[in-house]
C-alpha cells in the first residue's frame with residue numbers, strides 16, 4: 445500500500461460501535477466464514493488428534509471432580525468413574541425416567557421427603573421400607589417377578605455390586621433399563637397421585 449502512495453495507521457477501536465469501515469470489515473469476515481468452506485490450513489497434526497486430546501483432558505478433569513466430590517452417591521454405584529458414564533451417555537438414548545433412576549433425583553418417596561414435597565419417604569409395599577431407587581431396584585417385593593426375569597435374561601444377580609455392570613454391559617443394558625423404567629414409572633405415578 446505504501447508503494448502505491450497510501451498512508452495508513454493501525455489503531456484499536458471498540459467493537460460494534462458503528463464505525464463504518466469496521467462494520468464493513470466485520471460483515472465481510474462473517475460472510476467469508478459462512479460461505480467459504482475451506483479445509484483447515486493447519487497440518488502439523490490431524491484435527492481428530494486435537495479433538496481427541498481435548499476430550500481426554502476434559503474427561504480427566506471431570507473425573508477428578510466426580511470422584512473427589514461427596515455428592516452423587518447413587519450415581520457412583522452405576523458409574524464408578526466418568527469414563528463409564530460418558531460411554532453410556534454417548535451411546536444410549538436415555539429417557540427422563542432413566543435419568544431419574546440413575547441420579548435418584550425424581551418422584552421417589554426418599555427424594556420427595558428430602559425436599560419436603562411428601563410427609564413420609566416410605567414405599568407402599570411396607571411402611572418399614574424406604575421408597576428409594578435402591579429399594580425399588582434391589583428389594584421391593586412388588587417387583588420380585590420382574591427382577592427374577594431380569595436376572596434370567598442377563599445372567600446377573602441384581603444387587604448393589606452389579607449395578608455398574610447392568611448399566612454399562614451392552615448385553616444387560618436394554619433389559620436393565622426396561623426393568624428400571626417399569627419400576628420407577630410405577631413409583632413416580634403413585635407419588636404423583638399422593639401429591640395431588
Ligand SMILES: [Zn+2]
Nearest residue numbers: 567569573584
Ligand atoms: Zn417397596
